Each structure stands twice: as C-alpha cells, then as structure tokens.
Amino acid sequence: xxxxxxxxxxxxxxxxxxxxxxxxxxxxxxxxxxxxxxxxxxxxxxxxxxxxxxxxxxxxxxxxxxxxxxxxxxxxxxxxxxxxxxxxxxxxxxxxxxxxxxxxxxxxxxxxxx
Amino acid sequence: xxxxxxxxxxxxxxxxxxxxxxxxxxxxxxxxxxxxxxxxxxxxxxxxxxxxxxxxxxxxxxxxxxxxxxxxxxxxxxxxxxxxxxxxxxxxxxxxxxxxxxxxxxxxxx
Numbered sequence: 696x697x698x699x700x701x702x703x704x705x706x707x708x709x710x711x712x713x714x715x716x717x718x719x720x721x722x723x724x725x726x727x728x729x730x731x732x733x734x735x736x737x738x739x740x741x742x743x744x745x746x747x748x749x750x751x752x753x754x755x756x757x758x759x760x761x762x763x764x765x766x767x768x769x770x771x772x773x774x775x776x777x778x779x780x781x782x783x784x785x786x787x788x789x790x791x792x793x794x795x796x797x798x799x800x801x802x803x804x805x806x807x808x809x
Numbered sequence: 810x811x812x813x814x815x816x817x818x819x820x821x822x823x824x825x826x827x828x829x830x831x832x833x834x835x836x837x838x839x840x841x842x843x844x845x846x847x848x849x850x851x852x853x854x855x856x857x858x859x860x861x862x863x864x865x866x867x868x869x870x871x872x873x874x875x876x877x878x879x880x881x882x883x884x885x886x887x888x889x890x891x892x893x894x895x896x897x898x899x900x901x902x903x904x905x906x907x908x909x910x911x912x913x914x915x916x917x918x919x
Contacts, residue, residue, distance in 0.1 A: 728906060737911035738852070738896070745904050753906065785851060792904055797842060797854040 697721050701786050701801035708776045708808050716771040716804050718786030726789040727769040728753075728798070729761060731782040738785065744769055745792075776808045811835045813910035815897050820916045821887055829882045829895050829913045837902025843871050843882045844896040846912065852896055855882070884915075892917045 702717045718727065728743040730753075740753030742761040750761045758780060760772045769788075773780060784804045790796040813833045821827040833841070840859045844852040858864055858873035858880060870883040884891055894912040901908060 726906075735911070738909045740906055743906050792839070792900075795840070795857065795859065797857060798898075798907060799854070800851040802851050 699786055699788050699799050699801035701784075701804050703804060704802065705805045706807070708773075708806065710776060710778060710808060712776050713772070713774050714776065715773075716784055716786075716806075718769045718771070718788075718801060719767055720769075720786075720788040720799075721767065722788060722790070722799070723766070724788035724790050724799075725766075726791065727763065728787045728789075729759070729769065729771045730785045730787065731755065731780075732785060732803075733782050741771065741784075778808045780806065781808045782806060811899075811901065811908040813897055813899060813908055815895075815910045815913045817911070818914045818916070820918060821884075823887055823889060823917055823919050825887050826883065826885050827887060827915065829884075829897075829915065831880045831882070831897030831910060833878050833880070833897070833899045833908075833910075835899045835901045835908055836905070838875060839900040839902055841871075841873055841880050842898040842900070842907065843869075843880075844898060846894045846896060848893070855895075887917050889917050889919070891915065 699720045729741040730738045744763040747766040786801040787798045789798045815831045842857045843855040846852040856871040868885045896912045897910040898907045
C-alpha cells in the first residue's frame, strides 16, 4: 500500500552541495512529476516524465536535472544547491493522460539550503 | 497560456456550507480536478469533472461549466478537519501536465 514514496523526507544542505531526491511508485504509472511548493506560490512543476527514459521541462526547471531510467523511479538532482532552492518538493505519478486518472502525491521532501 | 484563479483565503463556520470557486483559461481541456492539502501534508485527490454538471461525493460536490471556464467545490456540514487548502487543477489537451491554481486556504471556525 506504498503508493508514491519520497526519500529523504528532510535534508539540510550547504550552498554549493549536490544531492539527489528519489521518488518511487509501485502503481505501474507511466507519468511522473516533480513539483516544488513555496508559500504563496502554489505548486510549480519542475520536470516531468511521460514514460521510462523520457523527461521534459516544466515551469521552473533551472538548477535541476532529472532521470527516469526505470519506470518506477524518478530522480531529481540539484548539482549546486542555492538558498533559492529551499522548498518543499513533491513527487507525483499518474497512470496516463486520461481525464479520469488522478495524480497521486508523495509525502514531500523538506529541503533547506543554508 | 494557462491560468487558473481561485480565492486566496476563505473562512466559514462549523456546520455551514462553503463554495470555493475556480476559473480557468487553458489550451484545451480534458478535465478538472480538486485536491485537498492539509498544512504540512501532501495534496490528496478529492474529485474530478469531465462533463458539465455536478458531481457529488458525500459532503463534497464539484461543479463544472466548460463554456464558462468555471468550477466550484461545495463543502457541506463543515467540520474543523476541513480546514485546509483546496487546489483546483485543470488537465489541458495532449500530454500537457496538470495546471494547478495557487489554492484556497479555508479556515473553519467554531
């Protein structure tokens, strides 16, 4: 009954450090997404994937990279963390693009960049 | 372009009814979703509308008018636990991801 699992749940980084956030889903979903959520800004799409081996840019892709080597995993990388990347990061997955397939979210990763 | 508007904040009394409105302009339309998000938690799916009209799910109902680019979420018999943000999201055409509004923060008071 896992659904969408994000690792880690919390992390504190220093400016310039790198890290990878992992998202894993066990629902065999084709589509996966990475969002960031900041106060007053709502959910903003960073990158997304419509299937294994594919990635596409969202609304705020700068400073992030992603990979979807396996269907169940979607990785978000920060090569050189900046304080502006302090945020809550949510991963989500969706079975397909059909209107009747809701998007399921992970519990989020709270990331602080000092 | 894609744009979704919903009120930033609303306050309602326990036991009452509240309507949260959402207007949208998107490139194509394949459906509209409502999500609930409690503070510090992930969004959870509430409802979706594909065709015009009202969809009812217990205390929650969602309405859609595609010609007007308008939807609302109706919450009846409000409870304190309904205090949360409510996100309106539209699915455009093609492979375009869901477009989310910034959310409406609802406070339920005694």
